[in-house]
Amino acid sequence: MGPHPAVAAIRLAVRRVLHDVLHDALVLSDGRTPPPDTTPRDHAREGDAPGPLVLVACSGGADSMALASALAFESRKLSVRAGAVTVDHGLQPGSDQRAAEVAARLTAMGLDPVEAVAVKVGREGGPEAAARDARYAALDAAAERHGAAAILLGHTRDDQAETVLLGLARGSGTRSLSGMAAVAGAHGRYRRPFLQIDRHTARKACLVQSLPVWDDPHNADPAYTRSRLRHEGLPALEKALGKGVVEALARTAELSRDDADALDAWAAEADPSVRDEAGELLCGKLYALPAAVRRRVLRKALIHAGSPAGSLFARHVEEVDRLITSWRGQRAINLPGRVEARRQGGRLVIRQS
Numbered sequence: 001m002g003p004h005p006a007v008a009a010i011r012l013a014v015r016r017v018l019h020d021v022l023h024d025a026l027v028l029s030d031g032r033t034p035p036p037d038t039t040p041r042d043h044a045r046e047g048d049a050p051g052p053l054v055l056v057a058c059s060g061g062a063d064s065m066a067l068a069s070a071l072a073f074e075s076r077k078l079s080v081r082a083g084a085v086t087v088d089h090g091l092q093p094g095s096d097q098r099a100a101e102v103a104a105r106l107t108a109m110g111l112d113p114v115e116a117v118a119v120k121v122g123r124e125g126g127p128e129a130a131a132r133d134a135r136y137a138a139l140d141a142a143a144e145r146h147g148a149a150a151i152l153l154g155h156t157r158d159d160q161a162e163t164v165l166l167g168l169a170r171g172s173g174t175r176s177l178s179g180m181a182a183v184a185g186a187h188g189r190y191r192r193p194f195l196q197i198d199r200h201t202a203r204k205a206c207l208v209q210s211l212p213v214w215d216d217p218h219n220a221d222p223a224y225t226r227s228r229l230r231h232e233g234l235p236a237l238e239k240a241l242g243k244g245v246v247e248a249l250a251r252t253a254e255l256s257r258d259d260a261d262a263l264d265a266w267a268a269e270a271d272p273s274v275r276d277e278a279g280e281l282l283c284g285k286l287y288a289l290p291a292a293v294r295r296r297v298l299r300k301a302l303i304h305a306g307s308p309a310g311s312l313f314a315r316h317v318e319e320v321d322r323l324i325t326s327w328r329g330q331r332a333i334n335l336p337g338r339v340e341a342r343r344q345g346g347r348l349v350i351r352q353s
């Protein structure tokens, strides 16, 4: 008898990502592109190297425990080493002990190395954002320490749907609506194998494999927007629009990502043609671009001048856009990072003070 369908689904999702990691590692290591029909088993035969290390970022919650179990299983069949990192944010009493327990479970699964890393969470941007920043810094550092080729994250299709809804509620453009990428970070280090797996499947996989899971109390705390969305917003939407809404939102993310990528490429190509010899932006040429492309050129110019990407919102870019499109309006505006955009003659001059 084969594995339970939920277990089969999570293993398949992880196997696909491990194949990608192996493929990328082979291309990176010798600059050759393997023939398209090369299988990871062929990779294993190519030499005696132990294979790339893949780490799973595991909170001890159902999604990342399911992910860890699938990584442990699949890595045994491929030439991949598998380890894990669990981060203790130190936000609840006894969190260090819980991190140690999670680490022990991961070790028992056969993962090696397994690290429990304690981080200091600052206050900047709110507790959720601060914990996330500290977590990614710790995961990056662990990957460097161990020379890991990839770090797997347990974000599911439900997380993706929530991210799209949060973007919609903010009035975001296609880039934000594209949600979380399956491959992200420097050199594509972060991978999200579960973006097509729903939360219910991950939980079921833990249940049938008797994996103990820890439910983060924050996930149920109505003080957090995401938690309200998860427990009230999405169920209400499913009731009104049908069960397929999560899948549909995840699909919106994929389609939006393709659109956003195409627009980014268009903007990169248009950029040199809207500048004079000194590199200043020309209002007339910018005006002739489609608005979505123009706003991308402007956003990139603002970041280049010193506006931090994380503080630069759609409304800032729209204000700069109005300097070009409404000739009788304001001539200059101040932006995050002490950057000023000023319409001067037919040029848009962007400088940091």
Ligand SMILES: Nc1ncnc2c1ncn2[C@@H]1O[C@H](COP(=O)(O)OP(=O)(O)OP(=O)(O)O)[C@@H](O)[C@H]1O
Pocket: 056, 057, 058, 059, 060, 061, 062, 063, 064, 065, 085, 086, 087, 088, 089, 135, 152, 153, 154, 155, 159, 216, 219
């Ligand atoms: N403390 C942590 N240590 C290591 N990785 C973490 C930690 N918290 C989150 N992650 C990683 O980030 C992913 C997303 O976490 P998040 O808390 O947003 O979602 P979640 O649905 O609660 O996931 P999970 O059920 O795995 O906790 C997790 O699946 C895991 O891969």
